[in-house]
Amino acid sequence: MDKLLIKGGNPLVGELAISGAKNAALPIICASLLCNNTLSLTNIPQLHDVATMLRLLGQMGVVVTIGDKGTLTLDGCKLDNPLAPYEMVKTMRASILVLGPLLARCGEAKVSMPGGCAIGARPVDQHIKGLQAMGAEIRVEGGYVLAQAQRLKGARIVTDMVTVTGTENLMMAATLAEGETVIENAAREPEVVDLANCLIAMGARISGAGSDRISIQGVDRLHGADYPVMPDRIETGTYLCAAAATRGDILLTRASPALLDAVIDKLREAGCAIECQPDSIALKAPRRLKSVSLRTAPYPAFPTDMQAQFMAIDCVAEGSAVIRETIFENRFMHAVELIRLGADIRIDANNAVVTGVPALDGATVMATDLRASASLVIAGLVAQGETLIERIYHLDRGYERIEEKLTRLGADVRRVR
Ligand code: UD1
Numbered sequence: 496m497d498k499l500l501i502k503g504g505n506p507l508v509g510e511l512a513i514s515g516a517k518n519a520a521l522p523i524i525c526a527s528l529l530c531n532n533t534l535s536l537t538n539i540p541q542l543h544d545v546a547t548m549l550r551l552l553g554q555m556g557v558v559v560t561i562g563d564k565g566t567l568t569l570d571g572c573k574l575d576n577p578l579a580p581y582e583m584v585k586t587m588r589a590s591i592l593v594l595g596p597l598l599a600r601c602g603e604a605k606v607s608m609p610g611g612c613a614i615g616a617r618p619v620d621q622h623i624k625g626l627q628a629m630g631a632e633i634r635v636e637g638g639y640v641l642a643q644a645q646r647l648k649g650a651r652i653v654t655d656m657v658t659v660t661g662t663e664n665l666m667m668a669a670t671l672a673e674g675e676t677v678i679e680n681a682a683r684e685p686e687v688v689d690l691a692n693c694l695i696a697m698g699a700r701i702s703g704a705g706s707d708r709i710s711i712q713g714v715d716r717l718h719g720a721d722y723p724v725m726p727d728r729i730e731t732g733t734y735l736c737a738a739a740a741t742r743g744d745i746l747l748t749r750a751s752p753a754l755l756d757a758v759i760d761k762l763r764e765a766g767c768a769i770e771c772q773p774d775s776i777a778l779k780a781p782r783r784l785k786s787v788s789l790r791t792a793p794y795p796a797f798p799t800d801m802q803a804q805f806m807a808i809d810c811v812a813e814g815s816a817v818i819r820e821t822i823f824e825n826r827f828m829h830a831v832e833l834i835r836l837g838a839d840i841r842i843d844a845n846n847a848v849v850t851g852v853p854a855l856d857g858a859t860v861m862a863t864d865l866r867a868s869a870s871l872v873i874a875g876l877v878a879q880g881e882t883l884i885e886r887i888y889h890l891d892r893g894y895e896r897i898e899e900k901l902t903r904l905g906a907d908v909r910r911v912r
Contacts, residue, residue: 497891499884499898501875502907503857506780507743509904513731513750514540514895515565515724519689521589522663523724524548526693527557527569528596529670532719534697536567539724543892544587551583551590555597574600581607581638587892591619592660594640595668598631604642608635625652625665629672649674649713657682657793662709663690669711670699681709684794685754689725696720726751726774729800730894732758733869735778736804737901739767740811740877744779745904752776757797761787761805765812786812786851790819803829803870809849810838811877818847829867832860836874836882857882865893872897876906883911 515538524545527534539545549559549567555577558570577597584590588609597604608619623633623640629652631644649672654661662682667690669676681687683705691704697720700712731750738745739762752759752771759769759776766781786809791799799822809816810833820826827847830840835858839850857880862868868890875882884890887910890897898908 496885497887498911499872499875499887499890500909500911501857501872501882501884503855503876503878503880503882505876505905505907506741507734507738507745507876507901507904507906510746510748511734511900511904512748513726516540516686516689516727516729517542517544517893518589518659518729519686520545520724521548522592522660522667522686522690523693523722524552524569525592525596526667526690526697527571528552528555528574528593529571529600529667530697530717530719531572531574533568533570534719535721536569537565537721537723538726539565539567540727540895541565542895543888544589547583547587548589551579551593554583555593577601577604579606584609589660591622592664592667594622594642595626595664598626598642598644599647599668599671602644602646604640606640606642608638608640619661621654621656621658621661622664625654625661625678626668628652629668629676647672649676649711651677651679653679654681656680659684659687662687666691666701666704666709666711667694669713670694670701670717671715672711672713674713676711676713678709678711679707681707682793683707685725685728685751693720693722696722728754729798729866731755731776732798732801733804733873733894734900735762735776736801736808737873737876738778738904739765739780739784740808740873742780742782743904746775746777748775750774750776756795758801761789761797765808784808784812786814786816786849788816788818791822793822799823799826800866802826803866804873806830806840806847806849807833807870807873809851810840810874811855812851815848815850818849820845828863829870832863832867832871833874835860836878838874854879856880859883859885862886862889865889869894872901876901
């Protein structure tokens with residue numbers, strides 16, 4: 496199993512291009528299940544989760560052609576096996592995103608209950624409830640969701656909580672349903688908007704994406720399209736935090752700072768100087784960061800996917816901060832690992848009190864989930880001496896060529912096999 500060996504102390508300096516967004520690419524790839532023409536995508540990040548999703552669609556009959564420089568074509572005309580087997584989906588929760596499209600296009604689907612990061616129970620009841628409201632018959636048997644519907648019917652769906660993939664699944668299913676579907680309490684995340692824009696390019700009739708009320712007028716069929724995936728706002732935020740923690744000075748290009756308001760506000764509060772252009776963002780860190788308190792919540796508030804990285808910077812900032820996680824019930828697993836590096840963190844239910852220390856010390860730590868791994872990388876970059884991060888397959892799920900990108904910015908990082 497690969498490990499990452501980091502020699503801490505180098506400030507991150509220089510320019511870096513941001514990759515396409517994992518959490519937009521995954522649902523957009525699933526949108527190819529909705530039509531029998533070719534969907535051509537650009538700015539697709541090379542990540543394990545993307546490869547897993549492509550394998551999954553491939554065994555369903557979608558013809559996947561991977562081009563160079565992040566291009567991809569998906570041809571769904573031979574889709575004949577609406578099955579997502581456990582073996583293929585166990586590592587990736589986003590695989591539940593095939594459920595809505597398969598049901599809408601094939602009238603049936605058999606999808607294994609998903610795995611993914613161990614950050615909480617993460618049920619899929621809202622996906623199921625919404626599809627049932629659209630007339631699907633669904634039962635859960637032997638770890639699989641078994642769904643059937645002649646043709647889905649438009650419905651008004653009010654989700655119990657804001658769910659990102661739930662909104663995406665229902666929105667995709669509704670594009671081919673009969674009549675109008677309205678999703679109330681919809682997720683407003685930019686990745687939902689990116690998916691909606693791709694679906695619209697494929698002929699879907701969707702309005703309100705980006706608000707908490709999305710309305711979809713079903714059509715008989717969708718067609719192929721060319722679509723570029725949006726930049727990854729969480730990758731952007733992660734490199735900003737890494738630069739902030741290491742007293743760095745970086746310019747991130749091909750980014751979308753407009754989608755990062757909450758994160759940028761917090762980095763400014765920590766003392767960083769930040770300048771934004773429409774598609775780039777520059778950060779210069781102060782000599783010592785000030786600690787920042789935060790509370791995660793659905794977009795446009797502070798993203799749960801940036802919580803771990805901010806905990807890492809609070810570990811070495813001046814003062815104490817309270818970090819409150821409100822989305823997932825078990826998302827502080829990085830804290831015990833950060834403590835191994837010398838951090839001062841106290842956890843009380845979904846609150847973490849982090850008191851900055853003058854320095855962290857390198858140690859061997861274990862990556863436990865995707866964003867937790869990112870926080871350990873940031874901590875390793877600031878720690879004195881060597882930090883060895885085990886189980887970095889989590890990082891490879893969501894960060895494209897991370898050691899190469901960090902090395903380009905001056906970090907001393909090596910993959911150990
Ligand atoms: C997506 C993102 C993930 C991010 C999360 C929250 C993708 C591929 N993943 O995950 O990176 O951390 O949004 O921004 O886009 N819930 C239920 N029942 C459901 C669905 C959700 O109880 O049917 C709960 C979850 O357990 C969680 C909360 O709702 O507590 C939000 O989850 P959700 O937005 O669905 O997260 P994901 O879509 O899985």
